[in-house]
Amino acid sequence: MEWFGRAAIDFTTSPKSLCLQGKDGEETNLLKICQSAVPPCQLNPLLFNGHAQTMWTAAKAHGPPLRYKRRIFEADHAEFNGSFAVDFAVTDPAQKEEADESLPPRTAYFSETELEAMGSDxxxxxxxxxxxxxGGSHEVYLRHAIAPLIDSGKWEACVVISRGCANSKITTGLLYNARATWDVRQTVKWLKKTYPNRPLFGLGFSLGACIMTNYLGEEGSATPLKAAVVVANPWALHISSKMLQSTLIGHHVYQRVLGNSMRALAMKHKDELEKYTNIDTTNLFSQKFLYEFDRAYQCPTWGYPTEEAYYRDASSSDSLLAVRIPLLAINAVDDPIASNLSIPYAEASTNPFTVLCTTSLGGHLGWFEIGGGRWHGKPVCNFLNHMAFEIDLNSINSEANGKRTSGNPMYGTNFDPIRRKMYVKLNQ
Incomplete structure (x- = not known):
């Protein structure tokens, strides 16, 4: 029952949750860990529904003042080539006053000497x-979630910047989309090689949560990540898009705001788009709504016939079935952007590696508490700290649920949850 901002919390997972073992030898399971990591959700009662919580994110709250150093990577994928940026959280007091005006606040590039010194045991x-x-590493919702980890002095963190975002430059005509998992895959491989003894964990927000889930599904048990959290994942993008278009506020507020942000992003890269693509930039920059932008940009660039085909192909609800590391997924039922109708309750109930936590209030990346705090940071930090410091990560059995595919052998049918309709050649 909701009363004065107190949200109801529900958990959905497999009847037999993933068995894990603590470093103290005690047996536990993923559901118990998630239930202990998720505190009561007491939100600001003045922000009484999903619209109020979501719109309040536009308030210019400062948030924790994290600082970053940026490294530029050259993509190792033959088809999805070009460059992308990764921002690394830094805590060295000598770097507090250093920043680059061409980058988001409190961010600077690594020096050549610093780049050469990266890596440790x-x-x-x-x-x-x-x-x-x-978005980018500067986003308030992101800093609220990771600042307690960084400030504890026990964690390191980096933010993979989606191509063209956060003042990053593109060197081809490709901006990012929800289907593009290659940059995060390359980053994880580089981190595993550069910091071989560090256990790696994942965290994704909104569209980044969709990308993270798709990556985890594609990699299965092969991913170097030990556990992950995804927050406000839109899951079935075609459903969320249709829900937004079906209401007055969804169409003329959210679709317009999201469309404006993507149009502004594309305009920053006008020269590259005109140099490397055949896109009509005049037409592209005239689009008002997100689905119109996706039709004008994502379809011709990636080869999708319609934006709906792109949304279906890039959705991550099926990918959830193929996740083979402990995953906590957090969504608000009243989220007006990541619609409750898109949340994969059935899929979460079949996979012991995943726990879906839903709150009855919170909006889209809102979860504002009295005083301005953000509730979602608490379960994120609690879960990650528990997995990193209290669980024997070697106890995770990636084959606990068998193969990721299913089907009916009698009729020769087979279902692969991460099969994609867009074909991308493998690296040579």
């Missing part, structure tokens, strides 16, 4: 973070 857990649509 330490065993500190490291978090790989994916931000939301047109």
């Amino acid at each position: 330490d065993e500190r857990p490291m978090l790989v973070v994916l931000h939301g649509l047109s």
